[in-house]
Amino acid sequence: MSYELITLLMFSSLMVMLLTGQRVFGAIGFVAALAALLLWGDRNIEMPFNATFQVLNWFPLLTLPLFIFMGYMMSESGIADDLYRMFHVWMGRVRGGLALGTIGLMVIISAMNGLSVAGMAIGASVALPELLRRGYDKVMVTGVIQAGSSLGILIPPSVVLVLYAMIARQPVLQLWLAGVVPGLIMAALFAIYIYIRCRRHPELGPALPEEELAQVTWGEKFRLLRAGIIPFLIFGTMMGLFLTGITTLVESSAVGALGALIAAAVKRRLTFTVIDSTMRQTLAISCMFLFIILAALCFGSVYDGLGAKNAIRTLLLERWELTPWEILIMMMVSFVILGMFLDDTAMLVIVAPLYIPLIIGLGFNPIWFGILYVITCQIAYITPPFGYNLFLMRAMAPPEITLVDIYRSIVPFVGIMILTIIIVMAFPQLTLWLPNWYFGR
Numbered sequence: 001m002s003y004e005l006i007t008l009l010m011f012s013s014l015m016v017m018l019l020t021g022q023r024v025f026g027a028i029g030f031v032a033a034l035a036a037l038l039l040w041g042d043r044n045i046e047m048p049f050n051a052t053f054q055v056l057n058w059f060p061l062l063t064l065p066l067f068i069f070m071g072y073m074m075s076e077s078g079i080a081d082d083l084y085r086m087f088h089v090w091m092g093r094v095r096g097g098l099a100l101g102t103i104g105l106m107v108i109i110s111a112m113n114g115l116s117v118a119g120m121a122i123g124a125s126v127a128l129p130e131l132l133r134r135g136y137d138k139v140m141v142t143g144v145i146q147a148g149s150s151l152g153i154l155i156p157p158s159v160v161l162v163l164y165a166m167i168a169r170q171p172v173l174q175l176w177l178a179g180v181v182p183g184l185i186m187a188a189l190f191a192i193y194i195y196i197r198c199r200r201h202p203e204l205g206p207a208l209p210e211e212e213l214a215q216v217t218w219g220e221k222f223r224l225l226r227a228g229i230i231p232f233l234i235f236g237t238m239m240g241l242f243l244t245g246i247t248t249l250v251e252s253s254a255v256g257a258l259g260a261l262i263a264a265a266v267k268r269r270l271t272f273t274v275i276d277s278t279m280r281q282t283l284a285i286s287c288m289f290l291f292i293i294l295a296a297l298c299f300g301s302v303y304d305g306l307g308a309k310n311a312i313r314t315l316l317l318e319r320w321e322l323t324p325w326e327i328l329i330m331m332m333v334s335f336v337i338l339g340m341f342l343d344d345t346a347m348l349v350i351v352a353p354l355y356i357p358l359i360i361g362l363g364f365n366p367i368w369f370g371i372l373y374v375i376t377c378q379i380a381y382i383t384p385p386f387g388y389n390l391f392l393m394r395a396m397a398p399p400e401i402t403l404v405d406i407y408r409s410i411v412p413f414v415g416i417m418i419l420t421i422i423i424v425m426a427f428p429q430l431t432l433w434l435p436n437w438y439f440g441r
Contacts, residue, residue, distance in 0.1 A: 006039070007354070010031060010035050010302075011354075013031050013034075013035075014027065014028065014031045014299070017030065017031060023291075024292055024295070025288075025291035025292045025294065025295040026295075027295075028292070028295035028296060028298070028299050029294070029295040029298050029299070031299065032295065032298035032299040032301075032302050033298065035302050036302045039302070050301075058166060059250055060162065060165070060172045060249055060250065061162070061166065061290075061293070062250045062253070063157065063162065063172075063249055063250055063252075063253035064159060064162055064286055064289060064290070065282055065283075065286040066250075066253035066254055066256065066257045067157045067159065067253050067256065067257075068159065068281075068282045068285050068286055069257045069260070069278060069279075069282045070234070070253075070256045070257045070259070070260040071109070071260075072277070072278045072281050072282055073257070073260040073261060073264055073274070073278045074109075074231060074234075074260050074263075074264075075109075075121060075122055076274045076277050076278050077260075077263070077264035077267065077269040077270065077274050078267075078269055079230055079231060079260075079263055079264065079267065079269075080105070080109060080122045080126070080231070081122075081126050082224065082230070083105055083108060083109075083231055084101065084102070084105050084122070084126050084127055084130075085224055086224040086225055087100075087101025087102070087104055087105055088101060088130065089220070089221055089224050090221065090224075090225070093207055093208065094195075094207060095195075095198040095199060095202050095205050095206065095207050096136075096194050096195055096197070096198030096199075096204070096205030097205070097207060097208070098127075098130065098131055098134060098136065098205070098208075099131065099136060099140065099141055099144050099194045099198070099205050100191050100194055100195065102123060102127045102131070102141070102144055102145065102148060103144065103148045103187055103190050103191050103194065105122070105123070105127065105148075106119050106123065106145075106148030106149055106151055106152075106187075107148075107151060107155065107183075107184075107187050108231055108232070108235075109122055109149075109152065116149050116150050116152040116153055116381055116389060119145075119148065119149030119150075119151070119152045120145065120146070120149040120389055120392045120393070120396075121392075121396070123144075123145035123148065123149055124145060124392065124393060124396035124397060125396060127141075127145060128141060128142070128145055128396075128397065128398075129398070132398070132400075134206065134208070135203075135206050136204065136205050136206070137203070137204040137205070138400065138401050138405055139405050139408050139409045140194075140197070140204055140205070140409065141409075142393060142397065142401055142405060142406055142409040143409030143410050143411075143412065143413050144190070144194065144413075145393070146381075146382045146389040146390070146393055146406075146409065146410055146413070147190060147378075147382060147410065147413035147416070147417075148187075148190065149389060150378040150381045150382060150389060151183055151186065151187060151378075153374055153377055153378060153381075154179045154182065154183040154186070154371070154374050154375065154378060155179060155180065155183035155184075156176030156177070156179055156180060156239075157176060157253070158175075158176065158179055158374065159285075159289060160348075160374055160377060161175040161176060161179060161370065161374060162289075163289060163292070163293060163296075163348060164348060164352075164370045164373065164374070165370075166293050166296075166297075167293070167296050167297070167300065167348060167352045167356075168352060168356045168366055168370065170366050170367060170370065172249070173249060173435075174367050174435040174439070175367055175370050175371070177434045177435040177438055178367050178368065178370070178371050178431045178432060178434065178435050179371055179374065179431075180434055181430050181431065181433065181434060182371055182375065182420060182423075182424050182430065182431055185420060185423065185430070186375075186378075186416065186417065186420045189416045189419065189420065190413065190416060193412060193413075193416060230263050233259075234256060234259035234260060234263060235256070237255065237256075237259060238252045238253070238255045238256035238259065239252065241255060243438070296348070296352070300352065324362040324363065324364070327358070327362065328359075328362075328364065328369075328425070331351075331355055331359075332372060332376060332421065332425075334351070335347065335351070335373060335376035335377075335380075336376055336379055336380070336383075338351070338380075339376060339377060339379060339380020339381075339383065347377070347380065348373070355369075356369070365428065365432060367431070367432065367435065368424075368428050368431045368432055371424060371431050372421060372424060372425065375417060375420055375421050375424065376421070378417055379414055379417050379418070382410040382413065382414065383410065383414060384407055390406055390407070390410075393406050394406060
């Protein structure tokens with residue numbers, strides 16, 4: 001059997017299994033084990049199992065539950081609500097100010113959690129009702145929350161980048177640092193779009209009435225500012241200790257988790273309900289990602305063991321005679337198409353054995369490619385038919401926001417994400433500058 005046919009069979013089988021609605025890790029692991037059995041016989045069936053032991057020696061994976069715990073503790077204890085109230089008071093005079101504040105909130109939640117889910121939960125439950133009550137356009141603000149929450153998988157500590165680092169065998173810190181500048185660029189483009197649109201059409205994002213602003217004293221403003229600074233202090237302390245070399249990556253994640261716990265206790269919000277909800281959600285998300293990583297390692301070990309990745313490189317470069325940049329663009333298009341039907345983890349497991357060795361062989365930087373991949377995941381989060389954020393928004397939005405409104409809301413933000421991909425592809429130094437500076441200083 002040719003390598004091309006083996007590749008086609010393995011990846012088409014994986015796609016079929018995923019489309020049946022089976023658990024992602026179960027589908028991936030089953031195809032890996034079955035392929036090993038059929039290709040090499042029962043004497044090598046332990047090959048995918050042995051590959052999973054890499055996880056035992058990959059200590060950065062310990063950061064996963066700690067960062068998730070930190071984000072959910074901030075959310076469940078109401079500290080994120082204080083942050084939004086701060087933006088609400090300080091930016092109320094600006095047209096579209098609350099929508100701009102929501103983008104700021106999403107950036108900070110992203111820097112605390114590393115997932116899109118927490119940002120969506122806070123945005124839909126805290127920001128959305130307030131924005132609608134203030135007369136903001138429902139289509140625009142729905143898109144703001146969906147797009148803003150997707151920043152959680154790009155800005156460190158991104159959990160998706162941890163998964164990419166594990167599968168692509170790249171340093172997680174370099175990936176996190178590489179995501180900072182593109183993430184801030186995308187957030188700035190979101191903010192510019194909101195500001196310009198609300199300036200041209202004030203009815204979409206009206207400023208707060210002067211009489212309401214007058215009721216907020218300077219004392220209350222500074223009290224809210226102090227409450228809103230807590231997440232900045234936690235994240236700044238955590239990353240500052242790490243970047244100065246005082247703590248390791250795992251120790252810094254523990255500092256962040258402990259800081260969130262102490263902040264909740266100081267504000268007298270550390271109740272049994274908060275602890276129970278935070279622990280349950282942390283356990284569920286952490287276990288999901290761990291099992292997916294294990295299954296991905298199984299699948300990758302079988303495919304790498306075949307040497308079939310060389311056949312794909314030969315097909316694209318020698319038979320089809322594509323240039324490296326044409327291959328890269330083709331990969332980006334395939335990510336966007338796959339993302340319409342699969343979640344980010346399933347998409348990565350399908351393409352990683354094919355794309356990452358090829359990217360390295362073509363001379364592209366795998367850190368830079370990882371950021372491009374994550375931005376396409378952001379697009380996948382908000383595009384039909386299976387965008388995660390679309391489903392979450394539909395479940396949490398009030399009745400006046402229809403499914404059509406939700407789909408319409410994401411159009412301009414998808415355009416901004418595609419523009420960000422073009423910028424990152426045209427100027428790779430935007431992505432690589434920060435990790436190169438940090439490791440070369």
